[in-house]
Amino acid sequence: MHENKFKHYIWELPVRCCHWINVASIVTLVVTGFFIGTPFSFGSSASDYVMGWIRFVHFVAAYAFAVSVLSRLLWSFIGNRYARWREFLPFLTVKGREKMVKMLRYYMLIDRQVPETFGHNPMATTAYLVLFLLYLLMILTGFSLYAEHAPQGLMHKSLGFMYALFSSQGMRLAHHLGMWFILGFVVNHVYSAMLMDIKEHAGEISSIFSGYKFTYKKED
Numbered sequence: 001m002h003e004n005k006f007k008h009y010i011w012e013l014p015v016r017c018c019h020w021i022n023v024a025s026i027v028t029l030v031v032t033g034f035f036i037g038t039p040f041s042f043g044s045s046a047s048d049y050v051m052g053w054i055r056f057v058h059f060v061a062a063y064a065f066a067v068s069v070l071s072r073l074l075w076s077f078i079g080n081r082y083a084r085w086r087e088f089l090p091f092l093t094v095k096g097r098e099k100m101v102k103m104l105r106y107y108m109l110i111d112r113q114v115p116e117t118f119g120h121n122p123m124a125t126t127a128y129l130v131l132f133l134l135y136l137l138m139i140l141t142g143f144s145l146y147a148e149h150a151p152q153g154l155m156h157k158s159l160g161f162m163y164a165l166f167s168s169q170g171m172r173l174a175h176h177l178g179m180w181f182i183l184g185f186v187v188n189h190v191y192s193a194m195l196m197d198i199k200e201h202a203g204e205i206s207s208i209f210s211g212y213k214f215t216y217k218k219e220d
């Protein structure tokens with residue numbers, strides 16, 4: 001199937017693990033978060049603790065998510081060139097800006113030929129930069145809401161700047177809106193992954209499971 005192509009190891013194990021832990025935790029956080037925002041009860045019995053369990057699952061997924069995001073950030077200083085933090089700021093270099101223009105021309109249907117990319121596509125990494133800022137917003141507002149029950153605790157004290165910036169309701173609103181922006185990203189992301197898989201013939205979707213891509217060019 002991949003004859004006359006070059007095989008490259010692009011996504012290292014930590015990148016793939018963080019990707020799929022993020023996906024699983026975001027799905028869990030969105031579903032449980034939706035119910036936290038729109039609570040329900042099975043009846044009037046005092047033993048009805050269903051919302052308590054839903055919040056508990058939200059917090060377990062929240063810790064998994066926060067650890068995974070932090071690990072990916074650390075890996076951006078350790079990993080291969082495709083995982084590096086520089087990849088997420090493509091607009092800082094002339095070469096990066098040229099690649100972005102090429103990609104944009106393809107997306108705007110000006111060019112028909114898709115530019116072959118080895119690692120991330122520079123338009124995608126710009127979107128990931130915004131996504132990581134959203135992750136930061138979700139983690140900061142989430143842990144600040146969470147720490148409200150223990151005003152004497154270390155977590156509350158370290159997040160003091162958040163309580164100065166936001167009211168409780170402001171934090172909840174930002175946390176809720178953040179969810180919709182993440183969902184908006186996901187729709188676009190999965191569509192783009194399928195589009196690139198079909199157009200580039202490089203095995204885009206399988207690459208985020210196996211780590212390998214198959215390209216016509218030998219080098220980037």
Ligand code: HEM
Binds near residue numbers: 026029175176
């Ligand atoms: C992608 C990540 C996340 C998503 C999509 C998400 C989603 C949500 C949503 C939709 C709500 C309901 C807000 C409302 O309408 O009132 C909520 C509440 C909450 N979330 Fe998250 N969340 C995420 C991450 C986190 C993190 C990292 C924490 C950290 C502990 C967290 C802690 C909380 C807390 C404490 C509440 C309020 C619970 C309550 O009032 O009972 N969330 N979340």
Ligand code: HEM
Binds near residue numbers: 018083
């Ligand atoms: C909650 C859902 C998802 C989120 C938030 C998400 C986010 C991300 C992020 C941040 C990256 C960059 C990876 C890194 O360098 O750390 C990435 C890469 C990738 N994701 Fe997802 N993803 C999601 C779901 C999916 C799904 C369902 C698929 C498969 C259809 C997919 C396919 C890919 C592929 C192929 C890449 C590598 C391509 C590239 O970035 O150039 N993702 N995703």
